[in-house]
Amino acid sequence: MNILSIQSWVSYGHVGNASAVFPLQRLGAEVWALNTVQFSNHTGYGAWRGQVFGAELIGDLVQGIEERGVLARCDAVLSGYMGDAAIGEAIIDTFARVRVANPAAVWCCDPVIGDVGRGVFVRPGIPEFMRDRAVPAAGIVTPNQFELEWLTGRQVVSLDDAKAAVTELQRRGPRTVLVTSLQVEDTPEDSVDLLAGEEGRFWRVRTPKLPISVNGAGDAMAALFLFHRLRWDDSRLALSAATSSIFGLLRRTAEEKSREILTVAAQEEFVTPSRVFMAQPC
Numbered sequence: 713m714n715i716l717s718i719q720s721w722v723s724y725g726h727v728g729n730a731s732a733v734f735p736l737q738r739l740g741a742e743v744w745a746l747n748t749v750q751f752s753n754h755t756g757y758g759a760w761r762g763q764v765f766g767a768e769l770i771g772d773l774v775q776g777i778e779e780r781g782v783l784a785r786c787d788a789v790l791s792g793y794m795g796d797a798a799i800g801e802a803i804i805d806t807f808a809r810v811r812v813a814n815p816a817a818v819w820c821c822d823p824v825i826g827d828v829g830r831g832v833f834v835r836p837g838i839p840e841f842m843r844d845r846a847v848p849a850a851g852i853v854t855p856n857q858f859e860l861e862w863l864t865g866r867q868v869v870s871l872d873d874a875k876a877a878v879t880e881l882q883r884r885g886p887r888t889v890l891v892t893s894l895q896v897e898d899t900p901e902d903s904v905d906l907l908a909g910e911e912g913r914f915w916r917v918r919t920p921k922l923p924i925s926v927n928g929a930g931d932a933m934a935a936l937f938l939f940h941r942l943r944w945d946d947s948r949l950a951l952s953a954a955t956s957s958i959f960g961l962l963r964r965t966a967e968e969k970s971r972e973i974l975t976v977a978a979q980e981e982f983v984t985p986s987r988v989f990m991a992q993p994c
Contacts, residue, residue, distance in 0.1 A: 713741040713942055716777075716810065717790040718770060718803050719931065721747035723762075725972040727754040728792060731928035732935035734975055735957070735982045739939055744786070746773050748799055754927045767798035774806045783813035790938055792931050793824040793834070797841045804849055820938040821850035821886075822930060825859045828893070832862070848885035852941065854934040855881075856893040870897045871907075871916070871994060878909040887911065888947055890937050892930060908937075908951040908991065915948045915991040917955045924966040926973050933958050936982070948991045956985035963987075 715736060720728030733743045748770070751762035777783060789807045794800045807819045823842040826832040832839055843863050847853055861868050866877040874896060878889045887910060894905040894916075904921045907914060936957055940950035960981030965974045980986075 713787050713939070714744065714782075714785050715741050715788045715790055715935075715938070716744045716746065716774075716786050716806070717935070718746045718748060718806065719790070719792045720749040720751065720795075721745075722751050722754050722760075724753045725928070726932075726975040727928035728931055731931040731973065731975060732790065732792070734979070735932055736935050736939055738979050738982045739936075741939055744777060746770055748795060756927050764795055767796075767802040770799065770802040770806065774809060778809060778813075783810055786810045786814055786817055787942055788817055788938055789819045790822075790935060791819070791846075792822040792934065794838060794841070794846075796835060797837050800838070800841045800846060804845060807849065818851035818938075818942070819849060820852040820854065820934060820941075821846050822854045822934040823847060823859055823863065824930075825855075825862055827856055828858045828895075831858075847881065850886050852888040852890070852938060853881065853886045854890040854892060854930075854937060856930070857891060857895065860889075860891050868894075868896065874907055875909065875914050875994075878907065878914070879912075882909065888941065890934075890947075890951065892933060906951060906955055906991075907994070908947045910947045913947075914994050915951055916994040917951055917989045917991040919955060919959045919989055922959075922962050922966045924962055926962070926965060926971065928973050928975075929958060929962060932961065932973070932975070948993075951991040952989060953985075955991070956988045957981050959989065960985045960987060 729745045749764045751760045810817045825839045864877045864880045891907040936954035940953040961978045964978040
């Protein structure tokens, strides 16, 4: 499996490619990482150093890969946070070039816009770009509940609301939708739900809510869901496997009271999760 991952990079900690690449490699995937930024640490610390790379660099690197004659072996493009619309356009162009070489390739887009309690936290124009350009072109999208509501203009209060919003999003292009951090009417206060929808079928998985708030878990979740979806061609199995691994990773991180997710220390969770959560039809 070959995955072209276009995301940010931090030297310290695990967000963006620094969160997504290693789990994929640990599971046996080849990852062609293109970094949109090189920062010392994630911006949640309030201070960081480094550089933002221009969209032209993405195109240049993709051209170099193309010149090696290997784009036909690319199974998927993975993307997350986009610093500006120009980077987004470069990712869309990259996926178009990959699809020419391999029509079966899929784009997994984590449409990072914002979150419950924080609202929209990306630059102006990015939410609209995600809605109007990225989502229609992607085969898999992985919004959280806030992003699902923003992208569809629907309020999600119940499970039926969530399923209706997923269906609306699918009408715009993506075959598969994974909703993370879902809290609906029947979700217990001490739990969190995830919902996957594909071709009119839905599956939900529920895990205990952990006393932790860290950056980068969503990046790893999108990567793992993509991997297992490609591996088994089954969204239910992908949802179960990815959720189980991320729960184990976050549980270990919470136990150690670490501000950064313990991607390396808890790496066995990616291969053999210590606790398995089975997704159920809903």
